[in-house]
Each structure stands twice: as structure tokens, then as C-alpha cells.
Amino acid sequence: MIKIGTIELDGRAVLAPMAGVTDRAYREICAGFGASYVVSEMVSSKALQFNDKKTGFLMDLGEAERPAGIQLFGDDPAVMAQAAKKAMAYRPDAIDINMGCPVPKVAGNGSGSALMKTPSLCGEIVAAVKEAVPVPVTVKIRKGWDKTSVNAVEIAKICEAAGADAIAVHGRTRDQMYEPPADWEIIRQVKEAVTIPVMGNGDVYTVQDAVRLLNETGCDLVMIGRGALGNPWIFQQINAYLTDSCRILPSPGLYERMSVMVKHIQRLCAYKDERHGMREARKHVGWYLKGMRGAAEFRRRAGTLETMDDLALLVRDIVAANSVAEEAGR
Structure with a gap:
């Protein structure tokens, strides 16, 4: 049993937050097939200040998907803290902070993966959000901004010191977006550097991929994104393999x-x-x-x-x- 703060997860495969994909319907389907933790699409901390209707819809959580977190993005600690307080009206089990989104409209405005260029700011945001809410706070990061600034280990240690309850690591830099093979070695390094649970993310499309990621990195949880698209059964298959004597469930007919x-x-x-x-x-x-x-x-x-x-x-x-x-x- 893996714990993220006060949350107990019944399984080691979790659903990665994906903008435009991980809405309530999709999260419920994946949870129904064994995803032990799901996270909302990312929500703008600034938009949340204006009670935007669409933003509120993104945070709507159903009982069938729990435990579920709400993911926020932004670059101002005070605004992020206030947004986290407002998000609590939707009863999330955790607040997740996006420090990994590579898309220009997010990173180009200083949020998402751009935060990794300013490690001290990452810590300030985590500390502010942690103080603002009574639920666990998690963080999602990348390997680094680019090949000249691979600092996932440094950021992870700073976030842990600031109060983060878990950290998810995507094994690519911001410049790499989603194309080259993910670097699982950086996930291993982060896992060895912190004491909080680490979620490994990147290039998990099969049960065998998940098992290799767990074995090679020592990470606590496997976070699956694109590998679950049209394939919610992957969570069920991973759970069966890990808990039932390496049983291989067949693909659905x-x-x-x-x-x-x-x-x-x-x-x-x-x-x-x-x-x-x-x-x-x-x-x-x-x-x-x-x-x-x-x-x-x-x-x-x-x-x-x-x-x-x-x-x-x-x-x-x-x-x-x-x-x-x-x-x-x-």
C-alpha cells in the first residue's frame, strides 16, 4: 500500500493528467479499471480567481473516480495558494502542482515546466500551497528545461523540503516535449534523492513497460498517460501482474x-x-x-x-x- 500523505492507494498504476483528455468521464473509466489515483486536467490559478465557469467544470470530481486530485498551474505563490483554497470547494483528495507542462501557452508565460528554471520559486509555490490546504500536495516535474539544465533531482529535493507529499517525474526535458525515448535514469536518481513517494512517467504502454520502470528506477508508482489512451484496461492488467503471481490478463476482445x-x-x-x-x-x-x-x-x-x-x-x-x-x- 502506497501512501501520499493521508491518501492510501490501492495499486501502483495511476493516471497522468492530460489537458483535453483526462476529464471526469475518462477518469471514471480508468478508475473503474484499477487506476489507483487520477488527476484533473490542469486548471489555471489566475482563471480560478475570476470564478470562470469552464474552470469550475474542469474541477468537477465524482465519487466513482476517487482518490482524485486537482492540478493547478501558475507562477505566483500567493495566487496559487488562493487558487488551491478555492479548489477545495470541489473536495479534491489532493492538490497537484504542474511544473512540467511544455506547451508554449503555459511554459511561455512562466508556468508549467518554465518554473524549473527558477528552483527557489518552485519551493515557494509548494510551501504556499501546502500551508493553504488541508490535503496532500503533489508536484509534477520534468527532467529539466533543456539538456543544459537537467535539474529534476534539485527541484525534487526543494519541493520535498517545502512540504510536497509526492512527486511525479516525466523523463524528458521541456525541449524534448514527447518525442525521444524517456530517460528513466533521471527517475531513479530522483527516487534515490528523496523520501517521499515518486511516480515515474514516460513511455509506459504495456504491462512489461510498467514492470521494467518499477524495477529499473525503484519508483513507487507508475504514472500512465498516452499508454492509457483508448486502453483503460492497462491499469487492470498491471494490477493483476503485480498482485496475482505475475498473471497476464489478455487484451479485451x-x-x-x-x-x-x-x-x-x-x-x-x-x-x-x-x-x-x-x-x-x-x-x-x-x-x-x-x-x-x-x-x-x-x-x-x-x-x-x-x-x-x-x-x-x-x-x-x-x-x-x-x-x-x-x-x-x-
């Missing part, structure tokens, strides 16, 4: 995959209304279709989805096409 996909999109539409939900659904459907026969054409159709009826027709055709293929292969 066509009917289970389609059933979970439909359930996911139904929740998406219930929380966001059908018009907005179906627009969000298009990318998720594309991810669920990965590796399927005829996936390219079905993904093209997924890009035009407008209603749940459209989705039902698409699923009907996917099942029919794959059933014919299975018959032909016998």
Missing part, C-alpha cells in the same frame, strides 16, 4: 472494447451535453480503434461523429466488418 467505448462516450455526453461530448468523443473513438481491422476508414468516420446515433451506426459497422474478417480467417 472486440465486444468488450466497443462496450467500454460506448459507455465512456455516454458519460462524456452526460457531463458535457451531446453536442460538445461528441466533439470530444471523436479523438477517443480513434484511440479505441487502434489496431483494429479497417481502423483507418473507421477513424475517418469517427472524425465526423455528431450524435450517439452516429456512434451506434459506427459500432455496428465495426463489429460487422471484424466479424466477417474472423469468419474468413477460420
Whole structure:
């Protein structure tokens, strides 16, 4: 059992926060398949000061996804502390501080991964937020800003000293974005440098990847992002391997995959209304279709989805096409 402050996690695989992806519907689906901890999409601390309706929607947490954290980004300790206090109205189990986002609209304004260029400021933000809220405070960082400033270990130690209850490390610098292979060695170094739980993040797409990351770095938790897209079963598979004598659960069959996909999109539409939900659904459907026969054409159709009826027709055709293929292969 891994503890983050007062939170006890029943499993070692957690869902990484991803802007535009890890909304309530997706977090609930992943939690249902064994993600032991989930985090909201990142929320602007400045926007939260103005009671922005969209910002409030991002922080809406359901009981089916707990334990769940709310992730905040910003570069002003006082503003971050005030935002954390406001976020408590949504009853998060933890507050997560984003010090890893590489996108220009965040890092370009001094937040996200840009904070790693000023280590002392990282500590000030953690200390301010920690003092402001009664729940655990976690931090997500990268390897560093660029290859000339790889300082994840330094930042992790500063954050721990300032009161952070856990730290997640993505094994790439800001300049590397998401492309080159993640450096798991930096995760190992951070784990050896601090006493708080460390979540390793980067290039985990299979159970075998998760096991290697745990063994090679000694990290406490595996944080999965892109590897869970259209694949919430990965959490269940990792949990089974780690707790049930290295048992390998098979990948889901066509009917289970389609059933979970439909359930996911139904929740998406219930929380966001059908018009907005179906627009969000298009990318998720594309991810669920990965590796399927005829996936390219079905993904093209997924890009035009407008209603749940459209989705039902698409699923009907996917099942029919794959059933014919299975018959032909016998």
C-alpha cells in the first residue's frame, strides 16, 4: 500500500493528467479499471480567481473516480495558494502542482515546466500551497528545461523540503516535449534523492513497460498517460501482474472494447451535453480503434461523429466488418 500523505492507494498504476483528455468521464473509466489515483486536467490559478465557469467544470470530481486530485498551474505563490483554497470547494483528495507542462501557452508565460528554471520559486509555490490546504500536495516535474539544465533531482529535493507529499517525474526535458525515448535514469536518481513517494512517467504502454520502470528506477508508482489512451484496461492488467503471481490478463476482445467505448462516450455526453461530448468523443473513438481491422476508414468516420446515433451506426459497422474478417480467417 502506497501512501501520499493521508491518501492510501490501492495499486501502483495511476493516471497522468492530460489537458483535453483526462476529464471526469475518462477518469471514471480508468478508475473503474484499477487506476489507483487520477488527476484533473490542469486548471489555471489566475482563471480560478475570476470564478470562470469552464474552470469550475474542469474541477468537477465524482465519487466513482476517487482518490482524485486537482492540478493547478501558475507562477505566483500567493495566487496559487488562493487558487488551491478555492479548489477545495470541489473536495479534491489532493492538490497537484504542474511544473512540467511544455506547451508554449503555459511554459511561455512562466508556468508549467518554465518554473524549473527558477528552483527557489518552485519551493515557494509548494510551501504556499501546502500551508493553504488541508490535503496532500503533489508536484509534477520534468527532467529539466533543456539538456543544459537537467535539474529534476534539485527541484525534487526543494519541493520535498517545502512540504510536497509526492512527486511525479516525466523523463524528458521541456525541449524534448514527447518525442525521444524517456530517460528513466533521471527517475531513479530522483527516487534515490528523496523520501517521499515518486511516480515515474514516460513511455509506459504495456504491462512489461510498467514492470521494467518499477524495477529499473525503484519508483513507487507508475504514472500512465498516452499508454492509457483508448486502453483503460492497462491499469487492470498491471494490477493483476503485480498482485496475482505475475498473471497476464489478455487484451479485451472486440465486444468488450466497443462496450467500454460506448459507455465512456455516454458519460462524456452526460457531463458535457451531446453536442460538445461528441466533439470530444471523436479523438477517443480513434484511440479505441487502434489496431483494429479497417481502423483507418473507421477513424475517418469517427472524425465526423455528431450524435450517439452516429456512434451506434459506427459500432455496428465495426463489429460487422471484424466479424466477417474472423469468419474468413477460420
